[in-house]
Amino acid sequence: MKVGVVVFPGSNCDHDAWYAINKNLHGKAEFIWHDSTDLSNVDAVLLPGGFSYGDYLRCGAIARFSPVMNAVKRFAAEGGIVIGVCNGFQILVEAGLLPGALLRNQDLKFVCREVTLRTETTDSPFTSKLYKGQLLHLPIAHGEGRYFADDQTLDALDAEDRIAFRYVDNPNGSIRNIAGILSRERNVLGMMPHPERACDPLMGSSEGLGILESVLSAAPVSALTR
Amino acid sequence: MTITPELIEQHQLTPAEYQKIVKLLGREPSYTELGVFSVMWSEHCSYKSSRIHLKKLPTQGKHVVQGPGENAGIIKLDTAGIGGGWVVAFKIESHNHPSYIEPFQGAATGVGGILRDIFTMGARPIAVMDSLRFGPPLDSPNAEHNRRILTGVVSGIAHYGNCFGVPTVGGECIFEECYSANPLVNVFALGVCKENEIFYARASGIGNPVIYVGAKTGRDGIHGASMASAEFTEESKQKRPNVQVGDPFLEKLLLEACLEAMKTGAIVAIQDMGAAGLTSSSCEMGSRGGVGIDIDLDLVPQRESGMTAYEMLLSESQERMLLVAEKGREDEVFQVFRKWGLDAVTIGVVTVAEQGVGKLRVRHYGKLVAEIPNPALADEAPRYDRPHNVKPYRRVTFEPPAHIPASKDLNADLLRLVASPDLCSKRWIWEQYDYMVRTNTIVGPGSDAAVVRVKETGTSIAMSLDGNGRYCYLDPREGAKLAVAECCRNLATTGAVPVAATNNLNFGNPERPEIMAQLVEAIEGIAEACAFFEAPITGGNVSLYNETLGEGIYPTPVLGVIGLMKTAVPAPVQFRGEGASILLLGGLGQGFQNGDHALRFGSSQYAKVILNQLWGLPPQLDMAHEKRVHDCVREILAAGLAESAHDLSDGGLAVTLSESCTNEIGARVSIEAGERVEFTLFGEAPSRILLSTHDPARIHEIALRYDVECPRIGVTMKERLQIGDGDAMWIDIAITDLKQSFENGLPKLLQTHNVG
Numbered sequence: 001m002k003v004g005v006v007v008f009p010g011s012n013c014d015h016d017a018w019y020a021i022n023k024n025l026h027g028k029a030e031f032i033w034h035d036s037t038d039l040s041n042v043d044a045v046l047l048p049g050g051f052s053y054g055d056y057l058r059c060g061a062i063a064r065f066s067p068v069m070n071a072v073k074r075f076a077a078e079g080g081i082v083i084g085v086c087n088g089f090q091i092l093v094e095a096g097l098l099p100g101a102l103l104r105n106q107d108l109k110f111v112c113r114e115v116t117l118r119t120e121t122t123d124s125p126f127t128s129k130l131y132k133g134q135l136l137h138l139p140i141a142h143g144e145g146r147y148f149a150d151d152q153t154l155d156a157l158d159a160e161d162r163i164a165f166r167y168v169d170n171p172n173g174s175i176r177n178i179a180g181i182l183s184r185e186r187n188v189l190g191m192m193p194h195p196e197r198a199c200d201p202l203m204g205s206s207e208g209l210g211i212l213e214s215v216l217s218a219a220p221v222s223a224l225t226r
Numbered sequence: 227m228t229i230t231p232e233l234i235e236q237h238q239l240t241p242a243e244y245q246k247i248v249k250l251l252g253r254e255p256s257y258t259e260l261g262v263f264s265v266m267w268s269e270h271c272s273y274k275s276s277r278i279h280l281k282k283l284p285t286q287g288k289h290v291v292q293g294p295g296e297n298a299g300i301i302k303l304d305t306a307g308i309g310g311g312w313v314v315a316f317k318i319e320s321h322n323h324p325s326y327i328e329p330f331q332g333a334a335t336g337v338g339g340i341l342r343d344i345f346t347m348g349a350r351p352i353a354v355m356d357s358l359r360f361g362p363p364l365d366s367p368n369a370e371h372n373r374r375i376l377t378g379v380v381s382g383i384a385h386y387g388n389c390f391g392v393p394t395v396g397g398e399c400i401f402e403e404c405y406s407a408n409p410l411v412n413v414f415a416l417g418v419c420k421e422n423e424i425f426y427a428r429a430s431g432i433g434n435p436v437i438y439v440g441a442k443t444g445r446d447g448i449h450g451a452s453m454a455s456a457e458f459t460e461e462s463k464q465k466r467p468n469v470q471v472g473d474p475f476l477e478k479l480l481l482e483a484c485l486e487a488m489k490t491g492a493i494v495a496i497q498d499m500g501a502a503g504l505t506s507s508s509c510e511m512g513s514r515g516g517v518g519i520d521i522d523l524d525l526v527p528q529r530e531s532g533m534t535a536y537e538m539l540l541s542e543s544q545e546r547m548l549l550v551a552e553k554g555r556e557d558e559v560f561q562v563f564r565k566w567g568l569d570a571v572t573i574g575v576v577t578v579a580e581q582g583v584g585k586l587r588v589r590h591y592g593k594l595v596a597e598i599p600n601p602a603l604a605d606e607a608p609r610y611d612r613p614h615n616v617k618p619y620r621r622v623t624f625e626p627p628a629h630i631p632a633s634k635d636l637n638a639d640l641l642r643l644v645a646s647p648d649l650c651s652k653r654w655i656w657e658q659y660d661y662m663v664r665t666n667t668i669v670g671p672g673s674d675a676a677v678v679r680v681k682e683t684g685t686s687i688a689m690s691l692d693g694n695g696r697y698c699y700l701d702p703r704e705g706a707k708l709a710v711a712e713c714c715r716n717l718a719t720t721g722a723v724p725v726a727a728t729n730n731l732n733f734g735n736p737e738r739p740e741i742m743a744q745l746v747e748a749i750e751g752i753a754e755a756c757a758f759f760e761a762p763i764t765g766g767n768v769s770l771y772n773e774t775l776g777e778g779i780y781p782t783p784v785l786g787v788i789g790l791m792k793t794a795v796p797a798p799v800q801f802r803g804e805g806a807s808i809l810l811l812g813g814l815g816q817g818f819q820n821g822d823h824a825l826r827f828g829s830s831q832y833a834k835v836i837l838n839q840l841w842g843l844p845p846q847l848d849m850a851h852e853k854r855v856h857d858c859v860r861e862i863l864a865a866g867l868a869e870s871a872h873d874l875s876d877g878g879l880a881v882t883l884s885e886s887c888t889n890e891i892g893a894r895v896s897i898e899a900g901e902r903v904e905f906t907l908f909g910e911a912p913s914r915i916l917l918s919t920h921d922p923a924r925i926h927e928i929a930l931r932y933d934v935e936c937p938r939i940g941v942t943m944k945e946r947l948q949i950g951d952g953d954a955m956w957i958d959i960a961i962t963d964l965k966q967s968f969e970n971g972l973p974k975l976l977q978t979h980n981v982g
Contacts, residue, residue, distance in 0.1 A: 019681065051391075
């Protein structure tokens with residue numbers, strides 16, 4: 001299972017994801033430059049945190065037009081595993097790969113702290129190694145992380161068991177405490193908290209390992225179908 | 227344009243300085259040249275008032291690779307045989323004046339400027355810290371204004387650092403009325419690289435191209451350096467166009483592009499365009515390399531049309547660098563910058579030094595508009611030995627008040643102290659900073675020192691910022707020494723050994739002898755303490771003229787000391803479990819002669835918050851004792867004997883105990899009252915560290931060996947903090963109440979007052 005970590009201009013958690021996968025998990029990760037259109041060499045794609053294109057216009061609004069995003073859309077449509085963390089989640093939403101929007105935090109301030117998440121489903125390649133209801137302590141670091149969608153969409157997310165994580169103490173005003181959601185086919189995950197920052201006991205928490213381990217142990221769907 | 231005396235004065239040059247320019251040039255300067263001199267000879271760029279005194283600072287040490295004079299200091303990251311081959315670049319810079327005029331952009335570009343200083347040396351920035359001073363957020367005629375500056379500065383720092391992708395791992399934030407019209411924003415940054423990958427700002431190689439990279443040049447920031455070299459008046463607020471606007475996204479691209487371009491091997495020298503932009507970067511690179519530099523302004527990427535040579539040379543547009551490449555290898559450099567979508571253009575060439583003197587030659591529309599010997603700008607700036615043979619400025623008494631009122635309610639006093647602006651939790655500030663990005667932060671904000679690991683080496687860097695304007699106002703020399711000691715104590719408390727320091731000297735108008743005396747005393751104090759604690763100064767910044775309408779700030783030297791340690795998680799500040807012994811390494815600090823306690827209590831936070839007074843002297847520092855405490859605590863920590871460790875500073879023993887009680891575990895402490903119970907609880911005697919342990923006997927053994935007192939003062943327990951002597955109970959508070967006061971202090975001050 002090889003993970004491609006996309007580097008947009010302004011990505012700044014790209015190295016953290018690379019390090020967590022290669023060094024903490026002894027998996028395989030490599031960087032993919034944003035103008036690349038070929039993902040045939042990887043089994044999963046990770047869109048890292050950061051400030052792609054300086055968050056100009058709106059977080060993720062410019063990155064969605066990056067050449068690599070057309071490839072990511074195809075990759076996802078073919079069943080490939082895609083995970084977007086923080087700015088990566090914002091990009092997935094802007095690109096239409098996940099529903100809803102990420103608005104400015106309720107108190108209008110950037111917030112960096114450890115939060116507690118509850119695992120809402122284990123039925124996904126990102127949560128298969130977790131148990132339902134499992135609490136995870138993961139850091140957040142964002143100014144625009146308040147998840148929002150209309151009631152119809154939210155009801156559908158609930159009904160289809162597509163809410164991957166909820167905040168136990170909502171830090172940003174996200175509707176229905178949503179911290180991470182899945183695509184309808186369950187192969188795309190977007191989440192605001194940073195699992196890659198919690199993979200090393202030296203960092204205070206290694207509870208992000210379960211999510212990345214799930215990804216690394218998933219069947220490389222993309223290789224089968226492509 | 228004719229150079230008139232009025233024009234010279236407008237450029238903040240004295241008639242004598244003008245005569246020196248004429249002599250150096252052998253003719254009258256042009257208007258453009260006058261502008262260039264005015265900036266390069268400004269206090270901010272030339273250190274003309276402080277330079278002769280800065281020479282007193284120790285700059286040598288076994289870890290030092292590069293001392294003052296470059297963009298940043300560099301030391302070896304080598305501790306106990308690991309970390310070899312790697313180096314640390316670090317420095318502190320102020321952006322005080324711009325932050326007063328435009329808090330958000332002023333602070334943001336302060337962060338941007340110091341980050342460029344680090345990566346221009348080839349080092350990737352991995353940590354930032356900030357030392358901030360504002361006017362009181364409450365109970366001040368300027369409170370609303372002060373809150374606006376605070377919120378603006380904090381969001382400016384967050385905006386720039388977060389987007390750039392560098393963690394802001396610590397700092398300090400203090401409030402005094404004297405900072406109402408003169409806020410201080412000092413930003414410290416630190417980066418790492420391999421020793422054989424350091425880059426310097428020394429131009430060389432006749433015929434080598436001079437390449438401009440990064441943002442386009444606009445009219446922003448013209449004369450910013452001169453603005454930072456004058457007192458503020460009512461007109462200053464109209465100087466808003468002088469503040470530059472930062473773009474952290476561009477800086478992030480510039481960082482990645484520069485580090486990648488450096489790897490090509492085609493770059494000879496590189497310097498960021500900071501204060502005085504194009505002018506300072508070219509003449510300083512030329513001067514250091516002993517060569518000349520020719521520049522053609524027509525080739526400079528420009529944001530707007532019709533700019534004059536004067537404007538382009540003095541522009542302080544952000545996110546720009548100047549580099550010298552090897553001739554014939556320009557394309558390798560251009561290719562990297564193109565990849566990152568940045569401008570990179572050859573705008574000049576390195577020229578031969580005629581009779582040993584390289585010249586900066588600037589052409590615009592084919593005409594020579596400036597021709598100045600590089601050393602005249604970079605090295606020949608006037609140096610002043612300004613009068614300082616008077617007592618340093620102070621307007622408070624030495625004598626304690628005849629009657630220091632006895633506390634009516636020590637519990638209430640303690641709760642007020644931990645909620646007061648200086649002592650309360652700064653979480654409201656640091657949660658707005660991404661303090662974890664790059665996953666190196668082992669100890670982040672809210673501890674004694676921040677600790678950041680260097681993944682590649684197995685070593686970590688501990689860092690601490692400290693300054694105490696109240697102490698320095700009462701005695702600049704002792705106050706400065708106390709700041710160095712406190713930083714080193716912070717490092718020792720995490721187990722690190724101090725190796726080097728940087729300083730930011732924030733003072734008032736040096737043309738006033740009693741202010742100059744403060745500066746000289748403080749520098750000499752820093753010199754003495756840095757030499758003693760073996761933390762040589764490798765660079766720093768001087769910010770003078772921090773006065774508005776004749777009102778100056780407290781003398782505020784801010785020290786940044788870095789230390790090295792093997793990568794490991796240090797003992798936390800908070801108590802960890804019930805039933806541990808609480809030891810006070812360094813003792814109760816009751817050893818003064820009668821009367822001395824009262825004299826030195828006037829500088830304490832208790833005097834400030836509860837008594838609303840300031841008198842006397844700062845706490846007494848015995849550096850030899852202090853150092854023994856550091857060595858002792860490092861041995862205790864290395865042996866794994868301490869469950870928690872927290873150094874005593876502002877607020878004294880009771881406040882330190884409160885901070886150690888913020889993690890569910892409280893304490894029962896029994897001590898003697900001493901001369902006055904307030905002195906014992908809230909006196910700020912230095913050289914003390916609070917430890918909790920299950921092995922007090924072994925710690926006592928070690929302390930005995932270092933000749934350091936280490937009384938067992940109590941035991942950890944659930945739920946409450948109790949301090950007393952036998953039956954007398956002075957403090958008895960639920961730790962949930964303490965924690966609430968501590969954590970809600972700042973949000974309460976800021977949010978109940980509708981800050982926009």
